Amino acid sequence: MIDRSVKAALDAAVEAARWAPSVHNTQPWTFSVSEEEIGLRADTGRKLRVGDASGRELLISCGAALFTLRTALRCHGFEPVVRVLPDPDRPSLLATVRPGPATPPDEATRLLGEHIERRRTHRAGFTGLPVPGKLLDRLAAAAADEGARLTPVLAPGAVDVLAALTRAAQAVQAADRRWSLEVIRWARPPGSSRKDGVPADAYPRTAARTEPHFPQRDYSWRHDWGGEEAEGASLGVPALLTTGGDGREEWLACGQALQRVLLSAAAHGVSAAFHTQALEMDLLREFLRHELCSGEHPQMIMRLGVTFDDKGAVRRPLTDLVE
Known part of the structure; x- marks a missing residue:
């Protein structure tokens, strides 16, 4: 027994x-x-x-x-x-x-x-409160313990490249009906009782633009969905999560590293906003790998920052x- x-x-x-x-x-x-x-x-x-x-x-x-x-x-x-x-x-x-x-x-x-x-996942700008450098070091160590590398992107030129690639990928995907339909398949309309997908109040109806601008997914495509405008427009700290290999085992390791980073950040009042559009397009992902990731495979693009947003979450x- x-x-x-x-x-x-x-x-x-x-x-x-x-x-x-x-x-x-x-x-x-x-x-x-x-x-x-x-x-x-x-x-x-x-x-x-x-x-x-x-x-x-x-x-x-x-x-x-x-x-x-x-x-x-x-x-x-x-x-x-x-x-x-x-x-x-x-x-x-x-x-x-x-x-x-x-x-x-x-x-x-x-x-x-x-x-x-x-x-919680954040889908807008952050407050102006800084993310301490010592915390970024701890998050990098947490990712390394799980077999991945977390690299804060601090150089203005590199941040501009990440933002530009994100805007380019989002523009291409938004113009493709297949991409848009797939995104809104996982967007929950206001009042929905579904226990998966992104709730309508989990992103602002009109997001304040960060500088440089990192666009969010268009979960309200052809709909007037979304919550109140976000509390701030601070960029936060962009970061890349990479792995040496690019197979199933590395993807699982990356996910474990990601969750360890996110929980460690949350324990110190820091949230993450994700921008994976460019990583879903092979040419842009390869460009990132060679130009910003020293040959490692980019698995996640995120921004880390402080928010007082305390929305609910749904799970099956x-x-x-x-x-």
Whole structure:
């Protein structure tokens, strides 16, 4: 018979994992729970067929859920034992996680766990409050611990390049009906009861322009959706998350690094806004890799900053997620 403390830890880990970030809040994962093991599976029916044909963003999202599973188990006093891509014959099975040796959580782990449900994606400008340099160093170290590299982009010329590529990609995608329809598929209209996708109040109807301007997705395409204007127009600190390789294992590692960075940032009052448009276009992604990333593969473009935005979040119920 399964130990009650182990069962409680497994249940809590799955509950926590559903709060991981995902592209367009697609939540592209399911979980199987046996007596002493959790299986993390990709829900390929939620993949972006136009914007993410390779499944890269889907696996990054699932990697974020994997780190959340690990963190929740640690918070419940167990060191997780993880197998990544354990069965080549079952490509949708991305990882298995089981509770290992009993290990009391340290203060840093508890702090990450406390922010699993509090963390929010921001979709506008930030306040003018600065992000401390020491915190950026800590976030870079957190990403490195998970096998990725977080690089704050501080040189004005490099920031201009990132912003220009983001604007170019957004303009091309906005002019393509396929891209636009896919984005609004995951945009929730006001009053919607859906438990996935981006709520109408999660982005401003009219966003203040940052300088240089990093455009957001057009979740209100041909609709008058969106919340009140954002609280500020500060750019924050642009940053790149990169990996040495560019396969499924690296994408999962990137997702784990991303969630570790986001939870660490949230614990210090810092949020992230994502701008992955240029990374969804092969030519622009390759340009970034060679010109700004020293040959490493760019997996995420984000801005880090301080916001007092405290909007709610939606997640699918466990009954939809657990097999």
